[in-house]
Each structure stands twice: as C-alpha cells, then as structure tokens.
Amino acid sequence: MQPVQQVPMGRVTTLRRAIGEGVAPLVDLVYPPRCPACGEGIGEQGGLCVDCWNDLAIPGDPSCALCQRPFGESGPDEGSICAPCLGSPPVHDGIAAGTLYTDTSRKLVLALKHGRRIALAPLLARLIAARIPQAEDERLIIPVPLHRWRLWHRGFNQAALLAGELAKAGCGTLMVDGLRRTKRTPSLGGMGAKARARALAGAIAVSWADSVKGRHILLVDDVLTSGATSTACVKALKRAGAKTVVIACFARVLDEARVHT
DSSP states (O other): OOOOOBOOOOSOOHHHHHHHHHHHHHHHHHSOOBOTTTOOBOSSTTOOOHHHHHHOBOOOSSBOTTTOOBOOTTSOOTTOOOHHHHHSOOSSSOEEEEEEOOHHHHHHHHHHHTSOOGGGHHHHHHHHHTTOOOOSSOEEEEEOOOOHHHHHHHSSOHHHHHHHHHHHTTSOEEOTTSEEESSOOOOOTTOOHHHHHHHHTTTEEESOHHHHTTOEEEEEEEEESSOHHHHHHHHHHHHTTOSEEEEEEEEEOOGGGOOOO
C-alpha cells in the first residue's frame, strides 16, 4: 500500500472561479456575510470584521533564532535565543505561527474545531502560509494526527484541513496520513511536563518511514500550547530520518499567557 500524497495545487481552475463568481450573489443573499469571530456584518464571505482583524496578533521580529518566539520591539537583537530554548533546546527546526493566541484567534479555532465551521480552514491557512519561511527543497506537509475514535466522533481532523489548504497554497506536498496515533490519549490540560510525556509515550508513529527519510517536513496543527504533542510528532519524524521539521500552526500560546483549548 502506497502513502496517500497530493500534488500541490497553487491555483483554482477558470471553470471553478466562474462558477464561484456566478453563485456568490445568491449565497450572500441567503447567507449574508458575517464575521466568523463576532457575528458582525462584513463585505464578503471568508473574512473578518475590522475589530477582529485588529485583535489578531501576528508574530514579528525580532524573534528567537530557534523557535521564532517574538521578543517585542525592545527585545534582543536578531539571532538571540529565548530563555525557554536556552533552558531546553527544542527538537524542532522552527515554528511558523500565523497568530499569537488572543480572544479572536481562540474563537476562530473553536469555531473550526468544535463548531464544525470547516469553511474557515482557507482563512486560517492563509495566515499560516504568510509566516512559513522559504525553503530550497520542497517540504512534505504532514498534519498532527487524531486517534481514529476521536476522528470518527468529530468527523474531520482540523489539522488535516489546514494542511490541505497549505498544499493548495504551494507550501509543499501533502501526506495526510504521514503520522498516526497508535493509542488514545487523555486531555493534556493541567498535566505537568512529565505527565504529558508519559501520556504521549508510544502514541505517535510514522506511517511511511521511507517517504519521510531525508525530507524537510512541515508539521501542521491548529494550536500550539504546551508543545507536548508536536514534540512527540517531531521526535517520531526525526527517528524516521526526517532532515528538518518545522511546526506550522494557526495560533501559538506563549508560556506567559497559556490558555488551554
């Protein structure tokens, strides 16, 4: 059995655009465009109102050379390393976060994941794509996996939806089943670092080691909180021979403002 891969799709066909433009007025008439975060009326489908756009916190420079943690305008010079990375060097090769975790980004994540607003995936993925650094070699895009029972209950994997949109945007080649969860894990909220590590021990496995070996990986998730799950995924990919693994997420929770989702 061969791994499921998808060739990147960077543009929409003329026919699909024509159909979309033709039915857009009817869709707007039946479903007036509203901000998915606050419900305020907006000009067109798929966007945010001005207030919610302003509430999104986009990471910027200067930032940590290892994890891209923003220092702020008065922070250290470029090339500096943040205190968390100095204390515990990361196993990943960088973090590309579309936004920092704010009230608006939280609402968008919850609407996608628990509100089943899967049409939000393109918007969230565009913000992620803007933060992904250029790479000389093509990346393999792999989503953080859900256990099959959680996938059955929810009906979709939000990380896989975002990964698919990133592939369409030309960020790499999608391998939607590159990782799998081999066991169910409890919610990690409230657990300490050691307890999280025990819960995730042996929970993540690489499905296609030969396809991962020597490749540059873009590991995709919706929210990066403690980093325990993504770290388990990165370690599994590195053991399988991945050359580099960059974590791409929509919202990143900083340590000093951590909120469980």
